[in-house]
Amino acid sequence: MLAESGYSWGEIRKGLDWSMCVAVLVLFALGLVSIYSAGSGVRRSTSGYAIRQLVWGAVSVMAYVTVLRIGYQNFLRWSYPIYAVAVAMLCVLIAVGTATRGALSWFRFGSVGFQPAEFGKVALILFLARFCSRYPPDAPKRLFSALALSGAMVVLILFQPDLGSALVYGSIIFAMIAAADTPGKYLAGIVTAGVAALPFFWNSLKAYQKLRLVVFLDPYVDPQGAGYNVIQSRIAVGSGGLWGKGFLQGTQGRLHFLPEPHTDFIFSVFAEEFGFVGGLSVMLLFAFLFWRLMRAAFRTKDTRAKLLCVGVSAWLWFQLMESVAMSMGLAPITGLPMPLFSYGGSSLLMEFVGLALVQSVAVSPVRDKLASIA
Amino acid sequence: MYNGLERIDLDKRLLYVRNIFIFSLSFLVMGLVYFQLVRADEYVELASGNRLRMIRLLPPRGNIYDASGVPLAVNVRTFDIKSYPMDLRSDESFGSVASLFARHGIPMTPDSLKESVEKQYVAPYRAVSVATNLTLAQVSDLVMDPGFSQALFPSPVWRRIYPVGSLMAHVIGYVGEITREDLETQRDPYYQAGDIVGKSGIEAMYEEQLRGAVGDQVVEVDSRGRRLRDVNYNDPLKGSDIRLTIDTATQREAARIMEGKRGALVAMDVSDGAVKAFFSSPAYDPNPLTWGISSKEWSALLGDKNLPMMNRVMSGSYPPGSPFKVVTAAAALMENTADTRTSFFCPGSFQLGNQTFRCWRRSGHGRESLIGALRDSCDVYFYQIGVKVGIDKLTKWARELGVGERTGIDLPGESRGTIAGREWKRSRRKEAWYQGDTVNYSIGQGFLLMTPLQLARMYAAFANDGSLVTPRLNAEKLPEMTPVKITKAHMDSIKTGLREVVRVGTGRVAGRYGVDVAGKTGTAQNPHGEDHAWFVGYAPANDPKYVAAVLVEGGGSGSSVAGPLVGQMLAYLVEHEK
The missing domain is CATH 3.90.1310.10 (Penicillin-binding protein 2a (Domain 2))
Structure with a gap:
């Protein structure tokens, strides 16, 4: 079947959304600059993170091209087995984690770590895109099946425990179900159930997780520990001012006032050095990126592809909102990476794979012109 | 056939979703405006001062x-x-x-x-x-x-x-x-x-x-x-x-008893597991370790061939030897393989195929039944009933009496010892379990390893008529007891044997310190050198209050070396009871 034979270089060149690629690469480059800056602290300087991120960037670009060549249709065709593999990986991780009595979120292959939670996001999006378009969640039974099947993944993630990723999964599921034309009253029901479950959720949290939520509400509760990070990050962002302090001039980052500057607090490093102008530019770039991601959704006739674009957008959107808001102390610390910015191999790689799937959707109308009538 | 989602329905929703994604970013921008423009001066001041x-x-x-x-x-x-x-x-x-x-x-x-x-x-x-x-x-x-x-x-x-x-x-x-x-x-x-x-x-x-x-x-x-x-x-x-449950004066007595020996002494209350003495010899002074010891002193301490840092009471695993015979006896009685009248003739050795297993007394004990065999520590008797009971039943009753599991004392680093058995040998040694292994096992030799604390706990279960107590050092910790499924009558038979040991048998010396002791001697073969001397006992024999176990590494004879040490410890405990 033609649609499942992948895309030729010619088709890709013709249909590619170049501006989307440029936006992604610019954001990645800005992230790389920030990672370099975060690494070059006073008395403890390393360019190791930046170099490794650059290598991961190269790997991610290769993955992007490969995914594009294969085409999203083939991924959707294999989406159920892919989802099963992701679930199995999480189960293994929990089993191993329980055996070693520690929280595990990594598989290690030599010096390279791999986080199944990141792979799971792509698997979940592919799965729901296919499932919800075959069985639209417009009746309670079908809605329930979609929620139960995708919710399994959330439960496994919570077992790890990885609260941040569970929230990302939740927002992906909600956005895709909402986009799949689920009646408004059901959506309201899901929200209500979520709110009602909050007290149980609070009780299930570990002490340090509660502390993070409490210091979000009042950083001065624990000014030495978790609260201090919030205060220091806010000082970093605020002291950036309009124009910023300039590349490699941020004192908060370089004097180690910021914890984990290259991952959790990467935006604080960036905002301190490039100020409001830099921060606003990044926001505009992301806005542009979301517009292009959704443009692909409007242009395709394939409902599965539409949902796929929504899923990828929701994923990046939630992590962006959370990590930037956290850097200003406007959201609790969850340790979620900022998309395309934060240091981290598996998250970057999976983000590129997700973006490549959407790009593949953008390319697909080239062929639809020939094949859709049949 | 059902056609799935309609494209037209979706596009309306997609428009909403897209607008939410894009316009929600303005919240972040508002945050940036507030912190980076409105309150910038304040934060610049805080950052440049670094006043906290x-x-x-x-x-x-x-x-x-x-x-x-x-x-x-x-x-x-x-x-x-x-x-x-x-x-x-x-x-x-x-x-x-x-x-x-x-x-x-x-x-x-x-x-x-x-x-x-x-x-x-x-x-x-x-x-x-x-x-x-x-x-x-x-x-x-x-x-x-x-x-x-x-x-x-x-x-x-x-x-x-x-x-x-x-x-x-x-x-x-x-x-x-x-x-x-x-x-x-x-x-x-x-x-x-x-x-x-x-x-x-x-x-x-x-x-x-x-x-x-x-x-x-x-x-x-x-x-x-x-x-x-x-x-x-x-x-x-x-x-x-x-x-703690332990008293410094009692511990000082334990240290005096063990002075100059390499080994362990542990004593506890049989009714609630309160530890009364817990001494591993030689010991070390913890004070320099907390002050920061030089790496040279540290390696000297670790390299000392007498291993002063090793907690022999609960982390040292030794072949239990004859004190283990109570397990063989309990298994035989509970499995109805033998009763107190069952007797065997001991000619001084036991023949299994072409293998000969000796009794410690080369000249033999003559005809022995359970109580006499315990009293004289006759190996041949226990070889006989051990082989008849079989290894699976022996390990079952050993486990019931706490062999191969931690006692649960409130100290970190406790050893389980080794209960051995068929499964164990297959997975560890890649070998089948032979009947000769069972022969050794029935007198507490071979692959079997136990800590002094495990043996003390096992004998406490006989002393208190049927409960494995969890040893505890923290006086506030509640006592924990696990009932052992051995009937009272069988327990009493074994206890009679243990009294005979000290009254007229191999453990007479243990009874010379003014208190009526019951217990079992052991001279355990040690593959690495001299025999280990054991004695595990409790007192007073007719109404037991305390149990004590002593191991002297390479000490030789259990009856002459370890017996008197347990006798002294138990006598001290009974005399100084409040």
């Missing part, structure tokens, strides 16, 4: 007392001189601080100071120790020096000391600086580099109770590092005290 300094106020640990209130682990106040890395940035300040200390007789060079600051570094505003463990006199001397920098300040700290030294070393353990690995693996981030934690013994077991709660102080300083005001102050909270 933080000090962790460490609490004194809870004390540890013996049963009569004698302090076993307490704190003394000493002083650290602290500073903030950000105030020590320049090389001149390292130089002047180092020369200040050198002037007052505290050895320090700019390089050693720099190295120590690097090691403790967490953040520029978080205090590090420049010099530790100073007396009040030294501190006041330093502070009076005109060269005492604004960047330095004294801070009281608590030092752990153990007044009874090596006497309680294996019970109390010791404290030390938290290791890097422990810091990285801790799940609730309570500790920081340089914190003192329990490393072994009660100190480690009850760390959370003993440590108390860290206080903190956040101060604002001026541009020259002088304190302007406290921004935040939380008092540190002293840890809770712990009282």
Whole structure:
């Protein structure tokens, strides 16, 4: 079947959304600059993170091209087995984690770590895109099946425990179900159930997780520990001012006032050095990126592809909102990476794979012109 | 056929979703406007000043007392001189601080100071120790020096000391600086580099109770590092005290009994598991370990061939030898393989195929039944019933009596020993279990390994008529008992045998200290050298209160070497009972 034979270089060149690629690469480059800056602290300087991120960037670009060549249709065709593999990986991780009595979120292959939670996001999006378009969640039974099947993944993630990723999964599921034309009253029901479950959720949290939520509400509760990070990050962002302090001039980052500057607090490093102008530019770039991601959704006739674009957008959107808001102390610390910015191999790689799937959707109308009538 | 989603329905929703994604970013932009434009001046000021300094106020640990209130682990106040890395940035300040200390007789060079600051570094505003463990006199001397920098300040700290030294070393353990690995693996981030934690013994077991709660102080300083005001102050909270079941006088008696021997002595109350004596010989002095011992002294301590750091009572696994015969007896009685009248002839050896297994008495014991066989420790009798019961039933009853599992004492690092058996041999040795193995097993030899504490607990179950007690050192810990499924009548038969051992049998010496003892001798073959001497017993024999087990490594005969030691310990305990 033609649609499942992948895309030729010619088709890709013709249909590619170049501006989307440029936006992604610019954001990645800005992230790389920030990672370099975060690494070059006073008395403890390393360019190791930046170099490794650059290598991961190269790997991610290769993955992007490969995914594009294969085409999203083939991924959707294999989406159920892919989802099963992701679930199995999480189960293994929990089993191993329980055996070693520690929280595990990594598989290690030599010096390279791999986080199944990141792979799971792509698997979940592919799965729901296919499932919800075959069985639209417009009746309670079908809605329930979609929620139960995708919710399994959330439960496994919570077992790890990885609260941040569970929230990302939740927002992906909600956005895709909402986009799949689920009646408004059901959506309201899901929200209500979520709110009602909050007290149980609070009780299930570990002490340090509660502390993070409490210091979000009042950083001065624990000014030495978790609260201090919030205060220091806010000082970093605020002291950036309009124009910023300039590349490699941020004192908060370089004097180690910021914890984990290259991952959790990467935006604080960036905002301190490039100020409001830099921060606003990044926001505009992301806005542009979301517009292009959704443009692909409007242009395709394939409902599965539409949902796929929504899923990828929701994923990046939630992590962006959370990590930037956290850097200003406007959201609790969850340790979620900022998309395309934060240091981290598996998250970057999976983000590129997700973006490549959407790009593949953008390319697909080239062929639809020939094949859709049949 | 059902056609799935309609494209047209979706596009309306997609429009909503897209607009939410894009326009919600304006919230983030509003945040940036607020912090980076509206309040920028305030934050620029905070960032450039870096005026906040933080000090962790460490609490004194809870004390540890013996049963009569004698302090076993307490704190003394000493002083650290602290500073903030950000105030020590320049090389001149390292130089002047180092020369200040050198002037007052505290050895320090700019390089050693720099190295120590690097090691403790967490953040520029978080205090590090420049010099530790100073007396009040030294501190006041330093502070009076005109060269005492604004960047330095004294801070009281608590030092752990153990007044009874090596006497309680294996019970109390010791404290030390938290290791890097422990810091990285801790799940609730309570500790920081340089914190003192329990490393072994009660100190480690009850760390959370003993440590108390860290206080903190956040101060604002001026541009020259002088304190302007406290921004935040939380008092540190002293840890809770712990009282032990063990008494120093009893432990001293145990140490005297074991003096000059390599081995272990443990005694406890048979009714509730309260440990009365717990001595591993030789012991070590925990005090230098908490003060920071040099790596040379540390390796000397670890390399000592008498292994003073090893807790022989609960971490040493030894072949139990004859004291294990009660398990073989219990298995035979419970499986109806033998009763008290069943007898075998002991010619001095036992023949299995072409293998010969000797009785310890080469000339043989003649005809023996259960009670007599226990009394004379006749190996051949137990070979016979052991083979008849079979290895699977033997391990079943061994497990029932606590072999191969931790006793659950409230100390870390306890060994399980080895219960062995078919499965074990197949997975560990890749070999089948032979009947010859069962023969050895039935007299407590071969692959079987037990700790002195496990044997004491096993005999306590006979002494208290049927419950495995969990040994406990913390007086506040509630007693725990697990009933053993051995009928009273069978228990009594075995107990009669154990009384006979001391009355007229191999353990007579144990009964010469003025109290009626019942127990079992053991001379366990040791593949690595001289035989180990065992005695496990309880007293008073007719109404048991205490159980005691003694192991002397390479001590030779259980009846002449270990027996009298248990006799003395039990006599002391019964005489000094309150």
